[in-house]
Amino acid sequence: MESDSSESYMKNGFVELSHISLRPLELSDIDDFMVWVSDPKVARFCPWESYTNKEDGINYIKTKVPQHPWFRAICVNNRPVGATSVRPNSGNDMCRAELGYVLASKYWGKGIATQAVKIVTKTIFDEWPHLERLEAVVDVENVASQRVLEKAGFKREGVLGKYFIMKGSTKDMVVFSLLSTDPKT
Amino acid sequence: MEDNSLASTIKEGDGELSDISLRPMDLSDVDDFMVWASDDKVTHFCSYGPYTSREQGIKHIENKVIPHPWFMAICVNNRAIGAISVSANQGNDKCRGEIGYVLGSKYWGKGIATRAVKMASDAIFAEWPHLERLEALVDVENVGSQKVLLKAGFMQEGVLRKYFIHKGKTRDTIMFSLLSTDPRI
Numbered sequence: 001m002e003s004d005s006s007e008s009y010m011k012n013g014f015v016e017l018s019h020i021s022l023r024p025l026e027l028s029d030i031d032d033f034m035v036w037v038s039d040p041k042v043a044r045f046c047p048w049e050s051y052t053n054k055e056d057g058i059n060y061i062k063t064k065v066p067q068h069p070w071f072r073a074i075c076v077n078n079r080p081v082g083a084t085s086v087r088p089n090s091g092n093d094m095c096r097a098e099l100g101y102v103l104a105s106k107y108w109g110k111g112i113a114t115q116a117v118k119i120v121t122k123t124i125f126d127e128w129p130h131l132e133r134l135e136a137v138v139d140v141e142n143v144a145s146q147r148v149l150e151k152a153g154f155k156r157e158g159v160l161g162k163y164f165i166m167k168g169s170t171k172d173m174v175v176f177s178l179l180s181t182d183p184k185t
Numbered sequence: 186m187e188d189n190s191l192a193s194t195i196k197e198g199d200g201e202l203s204d205i206s207l208r209p210m211d212l213s214d215v216d217d218f219m220v221w222a223s224d225d226k227v228t229h230f231c232s233y234g235p236y237t238s239r240e241q242g243i244k245h246i247e248n249k250v251i252p253h254p255w256f257m258a259i260c261v262n263n264r265a266i267g268a269i270s271v272s273a274n275q276g277n278d279k280c281r282g283e284i285g286y287v288l289g290s291k292y293w294g295k296g297i298a299t300r301a302v303k304m305a306s307d308a309i310f311a312e313w314p315h316l317e318r319l320e321a322l323v324d325v326e327n328v329g330s331q332k333v334l335l336k337a338g339f340m341q342e343g344v345l346r347k348y349f350i351h352k353g354k355t356r357d358t359i360m361f362s363l364l365s366t367d368p369r370i
Contacts, residue, residue: 133347158343162318
């Protein structure tokens with residue numbers, strides 16, 4: 001099956017870092033995209049409910065992805081296994097942007113998200129010279145995602161209580177940041 | 186001068202503080218507004234000022250104060266000596282609002298800002314039942330304002346590095362919060 005070609009890079013659950021890359025997400029990636037967006041384990045800490053039909057996935061790639069100022073598929077051997085995005089701000093908030101990422105659950109625990117975040121941090125400050133702060137807010141219960149950011153060199157700044165509403169309830173969020181002047185790991 | 190007699194009626198801890206009130210601010214307060222808005226000691230950490238002309242004051246009240254969702258003058262004997270406001274958010278951010286305040290420098294050190302913050306916090310949680318988090322961002326160097334929030338029962342959550350641009354420079358800011366469920370002191 002087609003998915004074997006990316007799975008063959010997971011010998012003993014290990015993925016070569018050099019096989020991890022970022023690229024734009026295309027409509028032709030729809031089947032790979034549906035793997036993670038239809039997974040409730042993945043959607044758990046995301047603001048969206050897991051998708052149940054392919055039309056919603058197609059609609060997202062066609063209309064929502066182009067609205068993102070910066071959006072990339074996270075790929076293993078050029079096959080999408082997740083996505084990452086950076087949201088900029090304007091005016092007096094221009095110095096900061098917010099990072100987000102999502103990964104198919106089959107690929108968790110292998111350092112893929114960490115490597116993807118490292119690739120983002122190596123490029124985004126060059127692409128946006130006015131950017132000084134890349135931040136991320138993570139649910140206090142999403143320990144795995146907090147580990148990704150720590151391993152990628154982000155600094156944990158604190159916990160923001162009842163910071164925003166996700167799926168109907170207010171969440172406590174941990175805020176992390178990486179500055180353009182911080183060492184890139 | 187009028188302002189001196191006003192300042193001398195306020196002595197910390199002798200009951201005069203009960204004369205402090207909050208009320209909506211309007212254009213008739215422009216001359217009182219200009220007392221603090223033209224004082225660079227006061228506006229040092231503000232997003233605006235110092236103003237040098239009454240026209241700037243009128244424009245500020247027209248554009249920033251009157252359309253504001255919640256903006257009060259801090260008054261002694263119904264004369265404005267400062268201001269306090271709470272901003273609202275939309276959608277999934279509706280659970281949080283940001284508090285800001287400013288006080289004429291002649292009235293510093295008397296517990297007035299602390300009293301105003303406590304009054305505003307009580308009022309806003311009552312008026313906006315959907316509000317669960319009141320937050321404030323204070324420049325790391327603005328120690329006086331940090332003390333106001335701590336005395337008013339806010340909790341310091343962390344330092345957000347290079348969070349925004351203030352008068353041309355990126356600043357580190359401290360995030361404070363008061364939750365609707367926190368004890369009101």
